[in-house]
Amino acid sequence: MAVVSTFCKKGGVGKTTFIGYLAHYYATTGKKVLILSVDDQNSVFKLFGEEDKIFEVGDNYLEFLMAGHAELGDVLIEVRENLYIIKTLNTDKLSMKLTLERAQEKTLNYIIKQYSTFFDYIFIDFPPSSSRLTEVLLDMSDGIIVVVGLDSLGLNGFINTIQYFVDNDIDLNNIKYILPNGYSVNRRAPRISLETLQTQAKEFTPNATVLPPLKEKAIIKNIQAEGVSVFDDKPLPRYDQDAKDGLKKDLLELFTYIKM
Numbered sequence: 001m002a003v004v005s006t007f008c009k010k011g012g013v014g015k016t017t018f019i020g021y022l023a024h025y026y027a028t029t030g031k032k033v034l035i036l037s038v039d040d041q042n043s044v045f046k047l048f049g050e051e052d053k054i055f056e057v058g059d060n061y062l063e064f065l066m067a068g069h070a071e072l073g074d075v076l077i078e079v080r081e082n083l084y085i086i087k088t089l090n091t092d093k094l095s096m097k098l099t100l101e102r103a104q105e106k107t108l109n110y111i112i113k114q115y116s117t118f119f120d121y122i123f124i125d126f127p128p129s130s131s132r133l134t135e136v137l138l139d140m141s142d143g144i145i146v147v148v149g150l151d152s153l154g155l156n157g158f159i160n161t162i163q164y165f166v167d168n169d170i171d172l173n174n175i176k177y178i179l180p181n182g183y184s185v186n187r188r189a190p191r192i193s194l195e196t197l198q199t200q201a202k203e204f205t206p207n208a209t210v211l212p213p214l215k216e217k218a219i220i221k222n223i224q225a226e227g228v229s230v231f232d233d234k235p236l237p238r239y240d241q242d243a244k245d246g247l248k249k250d251l252l253e254l255f256t257y258i259k260m
């Protein structure tokens with residue numbers, strides 16, 4: 001069992017997209033997979049066309065589990081075969097409790113341990129904002145993939161991430177991979193080269209592998225708008241189908257580098 005996280009102190013760089021697809025891919029190979037969404041927006045549901053499950057009323061949130069008001073199985077939301085998501089609503093409140101009560105950290109540890117007896121993989125999708133909850137879960141991660149946009153803001157996000165790890169005593173060696181994303185949120189931010197990122201990575205995270213970049217692909221936004229995952233078999237119109245097959249091929253190639 002492995003706990004794998006995507007993280008970056010910058011939003012919109014592709015954290016959710018990458019971890020969601022990685023998780024779905026493992027699920028299609030027969031692994032039992034859990035995604036822990038500790039982002040209040042729970043945007044990972046969008047990848048699977050299950051957005052209505054975000055706001056479904058009920059006690060099926062991590063905080064209810066932490067408070068002992070729900071059982072381990074109650075909070076699991078099945079989105080695909082072998083693929084479950086746990087959602088979060090009040091990460092700030094949860095974080096405050098973690099800060100105030102030492103026992104809460106033990107509870108969280110215990111919960112992750114329990115799930116790890118059921119699941120082959122636990123993937124954690126983080127928000128760019130930081131909190132005690134983020135620190136504790138990053139610490140529990142066996143491997144962190146830092147996603148970095150290939151522009152000046154993306155590079156700042158990478159540096160801020162390093163600074164954040166250092167400030168909070170999170171082991172930089174937990175960063176196993178750096179994923180450059182060719183997609184740029186801000187069209188006005190100057191692009192940076194892969195070499196620039198590699199140089200920075202060598203300086204700050206010498207033990208991390210810089211993966212080949214994920215190219216900018218319009219199909220990613222299109223299928224996410226349709227709620228179709230790249231690893232779904234549902235046929236699409238010809239043009240989209242070709243683009244989706246291309247994306248799938250690129251992702252599978254990228255995934256071969258990830259050994260966890």
Ligand SMILES: Nc1ncnc2c1ncn2[C@@H]1O[C@H](COP(=O)(O)OP(=O)(O)O)[C@@H](O)[C@H]1O
Nearest residue numbers: 011012013014015016017183215216217220221
């Ligand atoms: N390589 C890419 N090409 C095109 N669009 C992308 C790419 N990577 C991510 N996106 C889009 O960018 C937006 C932000 O991605 P997301 O995974 O939600 O980032 P984060 O979780 O870091 O905030 C989403 O709309 C997603 O569809």
Ligand SMILES: [Mg+2]
Nearest residue numbers: 015016043126
């Ligand atoms: Mg996200």
